[in-house]
Amino acid sequence: MSDTSTADTELPSGKTAQKRRDPLALIVRFQSLIGLVVVVIGGIIFSPRRHGQILFIAPDNIANIVRAVSETGIIAIGMTFVIITAGIDLSVGALLGLASVVTATMMINGGVGLVPTILAVLLAGVVFGAVQGSISTRFRLEPFIVTLAGLQAARGLALVVSGNEYINISYGDGPGLAPPVFAILAERLFNNVVPVATIVFIAFAAIATVVLNTTRFGRYVFAVGGNERAARLSGVPVSAVKITVYAITGFAAALAGIVHAGQFNFGSANDGAGYELTAIAAVVIGGTSLFGGAGSMVGTVAGTIMLGALANVLQLNNITPALQLLATAAIIILAAVLQSLVRRREGLVR
Numbered sequence: 001m002s003d004t005s006t007a008d009t010e011l012p013s014g015k016t017a018q019k020r021r022d023p024l025a026l027i028v029r030f031q032s033l034i035g036l037v038v039v040v041i042g043g044i045i046f047s048p049r050r051h052g053q054i055l056f057i058a059p060d061n062i063a064n065i066v067r068a069v070s071e072t073g074i075i076a077i078g079m080t081f082v083i084i085t086a087g088i089d090l091s092v093g094a095l096l097g098l099a100s101v102v103t104a105t106m107m108i109n110g111g112v113g114l115v116p117t118i119l120a121v122l123l124a125g126v127v128f129g130a131v132q133g134s135i136s137t138r139f140r141l142e143p144f145i146v147t148l149a150g151l152q153a154a155r156g157l158a159l160v161v162s163g164n165e166y167i168n169i170s171y172g173d174g175p176g177l178a179p180p181v182f183a184i185l186a187e188r189l190f191n192n193v194v195p196v197a198t199i200v201f202i203a204f205a206a207i208a209t210v211v212l213n214t215t216r217f218g219r220y221v222f223a224v225g226g227n228e229r230a231a232r233l234s235g236v237p238v239s240a241v242k243i244t245v246y247a248i249t250g251f252a253a254a255l256a257g258i259v260h261a262g263q264f265n266f267g268s269a270n271d272g273a274g275y276e277l278t279a280i281a282a283v284v285i286g287g288t289s290l291f292g293g294a295g296s297m298v299g300t301v302a303g304t305i306m307l308g309a310l311a312n313v314l315q316l317n318n319i320t321p322a323l324q325l326l327a328t329a330a331i332i333i334l335a336a337v338l339q340s341l342v343r344r345r346e347g348l349v350r
Contacts, residue, residue, distance in 0.1 A: 022345060028338045032286040032302035035331070039306050043313035056313055059193055067195035067263075069308035071096065071256045073301065074201050076279040076286075077208045078252025080300045081245040083283050084212075085225040086292025087136075087143040089246060091150030092253040092279060095128060096272030098158040099257020104167035104267030107178040114179040122254050128154065129250020133243035143246075151276070158269035167267040185262025197259050202301075204255065209297040221245060225292030281328060282307055285335045291343065307331075 027034065047056035055061055075092045082089050099121050106112040106120065128150070136146040171180045188195050212218040220241045223231040232238045256275075261267050286303030288295025307328060314324045 022342070024338070024345065025342045028335075028342050029287060031335060031338065032299040032306060035285060036302045036306040036309070039309045039313070043309055046317060047313060048316055055316055061312065061316075063188060063193055063195055063198075065308045065312050066198040066201075066305065068312075069304050070195065070197035070201040071260050071263075072275050072278045072282065072307075073304040074204055074252050074256040074259065075249075075275055076282040076300050076304050077201075077205050077297060078249035079276075079279045079283050080208070080286070080288055080295055080297060081212070081221060081248050082143075083280070083288050083290060084221050084292060084295040085242060085245050086228075086290075087242065087245065088147065088280070089129070089132070089150075089249045090144065090147040090276050091128075091132065091154050092249060092256075093272035093275035093277075094151045094154035094158065095125060095250060095253035096257040096260060096275055097267075097269050098154045098161070099125060099254040100261040100267035100271050101158045101162045101167060101269055102267070103258050103261040104169050104178075105161055107182070108167060108169060108176055111175055114182055118258060121258055122251055125250040125252075125254025125257075126247045127250070129253075130243050130247040132250070133246030136246070137239045137242050155269065162267065162269045164269060169261060169265045169267070182262055183265075185259055186265065197263055200255070200259055204252070205297055205301050212297055217241070217244070222293060225289075225294075227293070278307065281332050284332055284339075287335075289339055289343075290336065291339070 043056040044054055047054045049055065075096065079089060079092065102124065103117055103121050106117040107114065112120075132143075132146050132150045135141060136143050169178050169182070170176070171178050171183050185196050185200075189199070212221065220231070220236050223234070223236050224238050224241050228238055253272075257272070260271060282304040283295070283300050284290060284303070285306060286296070286299030286301070288299060310327060310331075311324055314327065
């Protein structure tokens with residue numbers, strides 16, 4: 001399976017063939033998988049050892065890595081749709097916080113059942129994302145501006161709903177208690193190895209992969225990002241596609257918020273701060289082009305795990321958080337530079 005799908009139909013045949021032969025383009029296409037392998041090898045080499053065991057590859061540590069990246073990974077899956085269309089969504093971290101607050105409030109303070117709560121929160125995320133997409137499309141505003149305003153709106157709504165306080169989730173039957181089944185999101189299955197949050201992440205990624213790679217909507221997403229004008233002339237409903245990808249991102253952020261509330265047993269308006277940047281980083285490192293028209297869910301998953309593995313091995317070696325941020329920043333810049341170089345060699349930019 002190729003790591004990055006592209007809108008090859010938008011390129012002249014000669015340039016498409018050149019792209020496939022270009023070693024640099026091949027590296028960019030598989031950069032997330034290459035990076036993941038490099039990080040894993042480096043993690044094994046530099047990992048501390050305890051009683052002769054390499055801590056980095058210990059089952060408990062691997063489970064901790066995939067659990068830690070599950071929420072940002074879910075958001076990154078939604079973000080991939082948006083970035084392939086050459087858009088961006090800065091509101092997802094704040095929307096996660098809002099979703100966690102609403103989830104806790106509905107079950108604890110409102111006495112609403114589990115299924116109605118989940119459906120309501122997911123629907124709210126879809127509506128929030130669709131409204132942002134509609135405003136950006138209808139008034140031809142830059143998504144950066146619209147979703148930056150959406151970030152502020154989501155954070156403000158979360159503060160209003162929560163009263164700027166943590167809403168703790170306790171389990172049981174009766175008023176003020178959440179259904180005990182919701183606590184499964186904090187558990188691990190298969191001999192206490194695989195976190196449930198990770199299963200949600202992988203399942204969502206699998207569904208998104210099928211949608212992006214095998215459906216007409218997926219082809220439309222690539223077409224809009226590759227050449228919006230050509231897509232419009234070809235009969236692609238460009239506005240509807242753009243609104244839909246933001247609705248998907250809103251759904252992903254709401255799903256991540258529900259998982260967050262279940263994992264940590266509370267909702268907070270301040271949760272999710274900075275998650276949007278981590279998600280964007282995972283998407284870019286995964287090979288999805290910031291210029292639109294190319295990307296894959298496989299790459300995004302690999303990029304997400306790579307960032308988590310990198311942070312983990314640095315933590316195991318007691319590297320300060322500041323240096324962890326610098327390392328992540330360097331990787332993001334390298335990925336963006338490689339993308340730019342490939343575009344220049346293909347003659348897409350001057």
